[in-house]
Amino acid sequence: MLYTGKGGVGKTTTAAATAVCAAARGKRTLVASADAAHSLGDVLERRLGPHPAPIAPRLDALELDARVEMAQHWGRIRDWLVQVFRYQGIEDVVAEELALLPGAEELTTLLAVEAHARSGRYDLIVVDCAPTDSALRLLTLPEVARGALRVLLRVQEAVTRVVTPLARAVVPVPLPDAAVFRDVDRLLYRRLRALRRRVTAPESSVRLVVTPERMIIDEARRTFTELSLFELGCDAVVMNRLLPPEAAGEAFFRDWGRLQEERRREVEELFAPLPVLPAPLRDDEVTGLVRLRAHGDELFADAPPDAVLCRSEGVRFRRDDAGHFLELPLPNAERDALDVAKLDDELIVRAGPRRRALKLPRRLVGLGLASARLEGGRLVVRFARGAEA
């Protein structure tokens, strides 16, 4: 179970509360932080390290030192990049920064978590994911890199045999050697693919954490689309920091209370069919096992905290000769009451009283709508190719 959302929305607290609650209800649980700025230890009020430490009965927790993990997996690739940059007279500090792939840290952490998932020692693994989508993006590297890499390896062979002596004379840059390619190969093919299989499996899901703020909600919508695109299933939205009645009742916060009710309805519409789990703002930070347990119990009520709450497929994208298609489950929708339009980077779907607005992947933003029809409870939207648009 991957919790994701922008930094500061209460992701870590929610992840910890879920884990504490699941363990208390009998599940063997591991909670891991994949966020470089670790705060899991603060929330659990324990010092955590890179190995699972027992926190409570059936509950282990860990915080990985991404740097150590990084050196293991990316070391050689990084060294080569640093060498290239340094060769060009870029100061070392900057060269080293440049050589850190965005998202690599988080991804490395996920790789380490995958090893624990494989161990079979846990019923549930809760991951507090970094507030960035680059890690998720990197998950598709295996497919992306396959082609490029296959070609590169072939080129590499040719280069070593024929061109290198020549190239070294002409190109004053160190060429990557076979070890670099081998590392890339091992990392991408075996470990990343295993990880990808794990996170796209039906027993895995992503939960989005939001607060009742416009920017935060917008950002989560984009993540939601990206996740669908990368075939990672979301099963719930946690709406955090809702002002409880005693706070919304204070004169100063009356308007904010009204506004958040609106936002909550919006989130329910925007992320349908995902269930929205409301979590109140507390009068202080939620830390320690007792408070986390209470927070988790209120969040899940009677639902099992480890369950995948929604198996709806969500949005699907596909392509054939006729163009790009977007498919959206719309159970019970009627054709007469259906209206589909594209507005800037969003697809607006009105089905009777329900309205959904979906952020589109970049590729589709530039295309026009060709057709939209209902097929067995699903809305199928076709996008026009260039000239048709």
Place this chain on the structure above:
Amino acid sequence: MRVILLTGKGGVGKTSLSLATALGAAARGHRTFLLSTDPAHSLADAAGAKIGARPVRLAERLVAQEVAVLEELDRSWAAIQSWLRELLRDEVDELVADELLVFPGLEELISLRAVREVEATGEFDVCVVDCAPTGATLRMLRFPDALRIFMENFFDLERRGARLLRPLIERVRGARRLLPREEFFDAFERLYRDVEDVRRILLDGARTTARLVLNPARVVVEETRRSFAYLSLYGVATDAVIVNRRLPREASEGFFARWAEREREEMAEIEGAFPIPILHAPLFPHELVGLEPLRGLAAAVYEERDPAAVYTQARPIRLRKRGSRTLLEIDLPGASKEEVDVSVRGEDLFVRVRDAQRKIALPASVAGRGVSSARLSDGVLEVVFEP
């Protein structure tokens, strides 16, 4: 032209403060242009006015525009993308490829090109930019360096090579699409020049400064400290920090009493972490939508100050290289040797001066290394890291 970049984590109120800054500058008599380069535009929503991809007049002496990021990107990136897409064709779906071909940060940097266009009109004194420079954007500031390597070393070779090798390679099955076409090289060259232009503007500390917007909440402060370190590292001057949504006294009792206390702790933290001017904005009892409420915000933040002034040109934290060692210089005016204590924990450098502790975020490349020496002379603390 004065350029003010308002940056910060999403959700801290960056857009409202950009509008407030621009309104304040215009009210002071500066001809002001307000630009949003954040791909998730919210300028129009916050202003309660129509603002789009074309410049519109928002108030007296104030023009605003939301950069059409995707179009901008296409303009310079399309040819390069189509080649990369070709490369990936059999491996991933086109949709996925397109999302992947967006280099984190490049998008935002490219849209900063609009600043150059505002400057070229010669009609404005101040340009306020509502942008989202995350670590990735700042990294892209060094993109020209990486590109230059390409340009100077591979480029001519590849260009010539592509021409020479094409007939040969076209015979190898599947290899043909790997050879980039002329358009690709032209596009690359254009992109390089554009980024170079943006960089020239951003790194000119005499007129361009960043203002970091944050809320007094721990996670936000932590991340903003990191942005501050990266801005320093990449050479962008930061002339103020704006602490937004401070709990006003009437909201600090009852339910929020404990939160108000936490806020006081965070304020101490903020003062230690940002040795530059700190401005304050309260939480208002309602959402700030529309020009009038935003003028109220401007008055609260800037009071008697001119929002367009450069508040400080100091770079209180500098990262340098000496031989194989990285060293960090920190201005500590008035401190004496006996009063200073330095230590590293995780990704932070802790500097204790008398009773005040300062926590400085370290860039990833030095984080985790030990300190080999620390020396104080003439009010400057020099910390040398192990190689």
